[in-house]
Structure formats: C-alpha cells, structure tokens
Amino acid sequence: MTVRRIYLDNSATTRVDDEVIGAMLPYFSEAYGNASSTHQWGQSAKQAIEEARNQVALLLNASATEITFVSGGTEADNLAVKGIAEAHAGKGRHIITSQIEHPAVLASCAYLEKKGWNITYLPVYREGVVRIDDVRRAITDETVLISIMHANNEIGTIQPLREIGQIVRQRREAGQRHLHLHSDAVQTVGKIPVDVKDLGVDLLAFTAHKLHGPKGIGVLYVRRGVRLASQLHGGHHERDRRAGTESVPLIVAIGKASDLARTSLQERSQRLQELRDHLERELLQRIPFVTVNGDAERRLPNISNLNFDYVEGEGLQISLDLKGIAVSTGSACSSGSLEPSHVLVAIGLSQETGHGTLRFSLGKDNTRDEIDYVLEILPGMVEKLRKLSPRVKK
Amino acid sequence: MYSAKVLEHLESPRNVGALPDASACGEATNPVCGDLLKLYVKVENDVITATGFQIEGCPPSIAAGSALTEMLAGMTTAEAAALTPNDVTHALESLPRNKEHCSLLAIDALRSALAQLRRDVV
Numbered sequence: 140m141t142v143r144r145i146y147l148d149n150s151a152t153t154r155v156d157d158e159v160i161g162a163m164l165p166y167f168s169e170a171y172g173n174a175s176s177t178h179q180w181g182q183s184a185k186q187a188i189e190e191a192r193n194q195v196a197l198l199l200n201a202s203a204t205e206i207t208f209v210s211g212g213t214e215a216d217n218l219a220v221k222g223i224a225e226a227h228a229g230k231g232r233h234i235i236t237s238q239i240e241h242p243a244v245l246a247s248c249a250y251l252e253k254k255g256w257n258i259t260y261l262p263v264y265r266e267g268v269v270r271i272d273d274v275r276r277a278i279t280d281e282t283v284l285i286s287i288m289h290a291n292n293e294i295g296t297i298q299p300l301r302e303i304g305q306i307v308r309q310r311r312e313a314g315q316r317h318l319h320l321h322s323d324a325v326q327t328v329g330k331i332p333v334d335v336k337d338l339g340v341d342l343l344a345f346t347a348h349k350l351h352g353p354k355g356i357g358v359l360y361v362r363r364g365v366r367l368a369s370q371l372h373g374g375h376h377e378r379d380r381r382a383g384t385e386s387v388p389l390i391v392a393i394g395k396a397s398d399l400a401r402t403s404l405q406e407r408s409q410r411l412q413e414l415r416d417h418l419e420r421e422l423l424q425r426i427p428f429v430t431v432n433g434d435a436e437r438r439l440p441n442i443s444n445l446n447f448d449y450v451e452g453e454g455l456q457i458s459l460d461l462k463g464i465a466v467s468t469g470s471a472c473s474s475g476s477l478e479p480s481h482v483l484v485a486i487g488l489s490q491e492t493g494h495g496t497l498r499f500s501l502g503k504d505n506t507r508d509e510i511d512y513v514l515e516i517l518p519g520m521v522e523k524l525r526k527l528s529p530r531v532k533k
Numbered sequence: 534m535y536s537a538k539v540l541e542h543l544e545s546p547r548n549v550g551a552l553p554d555a556s557a558c559g560e561a562t563n564p565v566c567g568d569l570l571k572l573y574v575k576v577e578n579d580v581i582t583a584t585g586f587q588i589e590g591c592p593p594s595i596a597a598g599s600a601l602t603e604m605l606a607g608m609t610t611a612e613a614a615a616l617t618p619n620d621v622t623h624a625l626e627s628l629p630r631n632k633e634h635c636s637l638l639a640i641d642a643l644r645s646a647l648a649q650l651r652r653d654v655v
Contacts, residue, residue: 490567
C-alpha cells in the first residue's frame with residue numbers, strides 16, 4: 140500500500156511553484172551578473188530586480204521605490220522595528236505591539252526593552268484579536284511605533300489593521316509625526332487582499348516562501364518619506380536600506396510568486412475557504428469535544444486551529460504524520476520549553492485546555508479528496524488516543 | 534525525531550486502561566506541560582502480576598507508560614522500586630534530550646504506586 144502524502148502545513152511553508160522555479164533558474168547560470176556592475180551581465184541582473192520590484196509593488200499597491208528586498212520575514216521585522224526605533228529615538232522610546240506577534244517582532248521588541256525602551260504588549264482576549272480601544276489608550280506622545288501583525292500565524296485571526304491605520308493617521312495629523320505603523324503580513328499576502336494604502340501602514344513585511352516562492356527572500360515595504368535606520372551596513376544596495384549583493388534568482392522568484400498570487404488571489408482565497416470550511420465543519424460534526432481556537436469569522440481563509448479535548452496535540456500530529464499527513468500543533472509537549480505557544484496562552488488556554496491543539500493550514504495544491512481522507516482517518520485517531528486518557532469523562 | 538520503539542508504542546500501546554482489581558494506583562503529572570499518567574499494579578505475594586496505565590500526554594509519555602507496564606510484569610516490588618528513568622528510556626531505545634522527563638513521569642507514577650502499597654502493608 141502506498142502511503143499518501145498530504146501537506147496541510149502551508150502556514151509553515153509552501154511548495155515552490157513550478158513557474159517560479161522556471162523564472163528564477165536562468166539567473167543562476169546564464170544571467171548571473173552582479174546588479175551593481177555596469178556591464179551587460181550586471182545590467183540584465185539589475186533589470187530583472189527592477190521588474191520583480193514592480194511585480195511586488197503591484198501586489199501591495201505600492202510604488203517600486205517603496206519595496207526593499209531582504210532575506211525573509213524575520214529580517215524584515217527586525218529592520219522595521221529596530222530601524223524605526225533607532226531612527227526616531229530622539230522623539231520617544233515607546234513601542235506598542237501585541238502578545239501574539241511572531242517571535243521576530245517580539246524578540247526585536249525585547250531587545251529594545253533591554254536597551255531602555257518601553258514596550259506595551261496588547262492583549263487579544265479569547266477571540267485572538269487586538270481591540271481598537273486598547274490601541275488608542277496605549278498611545279502616548281512617546282510612541283514612535285505600533286507593530287501589529289496582519290493575521291496570526293497559529294490561529295489565523297485577522298487584526299483590525301485598517302482601523303489602527305486610521306488612528307495613526309489622526310495622531311499624525313494632530314502633530315505626532317513620528318508615529319509609525321508596521322505590520323507583519325507574512326500570513327496574509329497572497330491569501331487576502333493586502334493594500335498598503337488602504338490599510339494605512341508605513342511598513343509591512345512578507346516573505347516568499349509562504350506564497351509558493353523559495354525560502355531566503357522577503358520584502359519590507361517602507362512608505363515614501365519614512366526614515367529608517369539601516370541594520371546591515373555595507374554597499375549602497377536597496378537605496379542604502381539593506382547592504383549586500385542582491386540575490387537575483389531569489390528576487391526574481393519573489394516577483395514571480397507575487398505576480399501569480401495577485402492574478403489568482405480571489406480564486407485561490409475562495410477555494411481555500413471552501414476546503415477549510417468543509418474540513419472544519421465535518422471535524423466538528425464527527426468528533427465530540429472539539430472547539431475552534433480564536434474568532435471563527437475574522438480569520439484567514441486557509442487556517443483551522445482546533446482544540447481536541449482529552450488528547451495531547453503531538454500524539455495526534457505524529458499519528459497523522461505516520462499516515463503521511465503534515466499538520467502542526469501548538470501543544471506544550473511539542474515546544475522546547477514545554478509550555479503552550481504564546482498565542483494559545485494569550486487567548487486564555489492553559490497547559491491542560493490547550494493540550495490538544497492542531498493547526499491545519501491549507502494551500503492552493505490541496506484537493507477535496509485529500510481533505511476527505513483526513514476526515515476519514517482523524518476521528519479514529521482521536522478516539523484511540525482518548526481511550527488512553529484518565530481525564531475523559533465516561 | 535522519535536525512535537521506532539516510541540512510534541510502535543504510540544501505534545499499539547500495551548496494557549491500556551484502569552485495572553479493576555488493582556492493588557495500587559500511582560499518579561504523576563508534569564505541571565509544566567500538563568501530562569497526566571496513572572499506573573495501576575496488581576500485586577500478589579509481592580510479585581506484580583498485572584499492570585495497566587492511562588495517559589493524556591505526548592507520544593514519548595505514552596510510550597514510557599506503555600513500556601513501563603511491560604517491564605513491571607513479573608517483577609517483585611523490590612525490583613520495581615529499583616527501576617530508574619534511564620531503564621525506561623533504554624526500553625524505548627532513545628528519547629530526544631528535551632523529552633527525557635517523560636521517562637521520569639512514568640517512574641514517578643510507579644513510585645507513587647509503590648508508596649501506596651507500603652502504606653497499605655503498614
């Protein structure tokens with residue numbers, strides 16, 4: 140019997156699209172010039188980079204000059220948070236973020252905290268969403284940056300970024316010109332519309348490998364006129380924002396991935412949601428004691444984060460893996476620290492109540508047939524593990 | 534990540550469930566990760582004649598409990614008292630370093646059961 144291979148961990152990373160691979164390959168062995176060189180080799184590399192910049196800009200409704208290529212989401216978040224903090228330290232040393240940010244933002248904030256910055260970590264309550272009133276109340280004259288993710292990577296909840304953007308705009312119009320809004324949009328770009336002007340963000344980060352591009356390349360959007368302290372010093376690459384010889388193949392790849400994401404966004408998004416809803420609806424129906432983590436409405440179309448009472452998540456995750464199905468878990472047991480993920484803790488789950496969480500994250504290549512296979516085998520696995528549990532009420 | 538032995542116990546855990554005629558039931562929890570393990574032993578003439586276990590925990594905790602119930606069968610209580618977390622880990626071939634506490638969870642449950650037996654004797 141052949142073991143099936145069903146990948147439902149697309150929020151961790153995605154398969155690189157064949158078209159993306161096709162677009163990037165020539166830039167390894169044919170058009171391999173350094174974009175800083177003035178000869179033909181260099182100029183064709185430079186041209187490829189600028190075309191990719193346009194493709195990315197189009198996806199975000201930005202201008203090409205506002206796009207900085209970096210190595211990925213982590214670098215983009217580091218550059219945004221530390222770059223704004225450093226450039227505007229003279230105006231204030233206060234940053235607002237949320238308790239459920241990606242570690243790239245949280246650790247950058249913690250780094251600044253050690254250097255004397257004040258950081259406000261906003262709660263997200265049971266629904267996993269930041270409240271506008273909390274944002275409004277947290278802003279002081281000292282605040283230079285608000286960094287709130289567009290959607291959470293574990294539970295998929297979409298944050299009220301547009302409303303926060305409006306607050307920031309009002310404060311700026313009232314004279315607080317040094318207030319900036321950054322968003323880690325790693326999970327939303329390519330899944331739902333991300334329009335930097337509509338959202339009102341000053342900075343926004345995303346990475347190629349979550350939208351069927353390769354690992355090692357990401358983007359930081361920086362609105363025209365925003366002052367940012369560079370974090371990598373060297374040559375005059377990327378308008379002095381990020382030194383280092385550009386990786387032309389990877390940049391071409393993120394351009395192509397952005398292009399494909401833009402042209403198929405609506406169709407992809409709708410299809411993902413149909414599949415996700417089918418999976419979730421059926422699991423909730425077929426298995427008792429299952430709940431959805433986070434707000435079920437304000438959510439990415441491709442993520443379902445479920446809590447299975449009386450089982451431990453890693454047991455389920457490994458059992459699924461043995462059947463060729465990849466998902467992830469935020470359970471305490473699966474983390475190095477033995478504590479549940481900071482996101483599950485922030486929405487009020489404990490070691491016990493958050494013990495049995497699984498995250499299913501769908502991608503464009505998943506099929507209805509694959510989902511049906513999961514629906515066929517998962518209930519039995521849950522039942523088998525629950526038979527072991529001393530906590531199950533008979 | 535996990536040894537073939539751990540995965541095998543996850544697939545087919547041995548001696549699952551409470552023993553209705555248990556001489557003692559030991560319990561251990563890991564307060565950090567939330568795992569809970571209950572171990573049942575039936576003792577006749579100082580020899581462990583039957584075992585059972587219940588677990589809500591991760592694969593290595595399931596495997597540790599399952600392996601321990603196998604090891605205990607036929608042991609005297611003195612032999613059982615001499616078991617260490619290392620013995621359980623060896624029975625599982627190996628455990629990732631950050632999962633070695635799962636063997637301790639099983640041994641803690643065993644010690645709790647043995648203490649109960651001693652109290653009953655006195």
